[in-house]
Amino acid sequence: MTSQYWLLKTEPNEFSIDDLKAKGSNGEPWDGIRNYQARNFMREMAMGDTVLIYHSACAVPAIVGEGKIIKTAYDDHFALDPKSKYFDEKSSADKNRWSLVDVAFVEKWQKPVPLSTIKTVKALSEMKLVKQSRLSVSPVTADEYEVLITLK
DNA sequence: GCCAACGTTGGC
DNA sequence: GCCAACGTTGGC
Numbered sequence: 001m002t003s004q005y006w007l008l009k010t011e012p013n014e015f016s017i018d019d020l021k022a023k024g025s026n027g028e029p030w031d032g033i034r035n036y037q038a039r040n041f042m043r044e045m046a047m048g049d050t051v052l053i054y055h056s057a058c059a060v061p062a063i064v065g066e067g068k069i070i071k072t073a074y075d076d077h078f079a080l081d082p083k084s085k086y087f088d089e090k091s092s093a094d095k096n097r098w099s100l101v102d103v104a105f106v107e108k109w110q111k112p113v114p115l116s117t118i119k120t121v122k123a124l125s126e127m128k129l130v131k132q133s134r135l136s137v138s139p140v141t142a143d144e145y146e147v148l149i150t151l152k
Numbered sequence: 153g154c155c156a157a158c159g160t161t162g163g164c
Numbered sequence: 165g166c167c168a169a170c171g172t173t174g175g176c
Contacts, residue, residue, distance in 0.1 A: 008172095011174090034158090037159090056174060057173075057175080090165080115175080132158090133156095133157075133158095133174065134159080134173050134174070135173095136173085147169080
């Protein structure tokens with residue numbers, strides 16, 4: 001199967017694309033996903049899939065660059081750690097509700113593509129980012145990806 | 153900081 | 165299984 005495309009939201013105050021870059025080839029576990037739809041998309045991700053990194057809850061919400069999947073879905077150990085802010089009392093070692101994938105930095109776009117621009121492009125009007133604004137992990141079609149990289 | 157959208161929880 | 169109450173996300 002050919003590589004797929006996804007969009008991952010992150011708040012730059014918490015973890016920005018520069019933070020991802022600083023992690024280098026080891027990448028970073030994409031933690032804190034506590035939404036079933038988002039989790040299910042993470043479980044579909046394959047090695048080498050491209051992820052678009054999106055900065056949300058900031059001055060200019062925008063797609064700011066690209067990463068890739070370097071480890072497919074595995075149990076989210078943060079859900080089992082009472083000291084973690086992502087602790088989930090309803091998860092246990094043999095019944096963990098949540099998953100993580102590891103993401104590594106690929107490229108920071110020279111020009112971010114703001115949500116305000118995306119909203120004006122007809123070919124991007126069906127993006128989950130636009131239609132389901134609160135979803136933090138979502139699929140991007142190959143066609144949408146091709147359009148997006150012309151805007152960067 | 154406001155508020156719309158919407159996912160989750162829990163009583164019944 | 166319905167639905168009200170509540171909490172969170174995230175654009176503006």
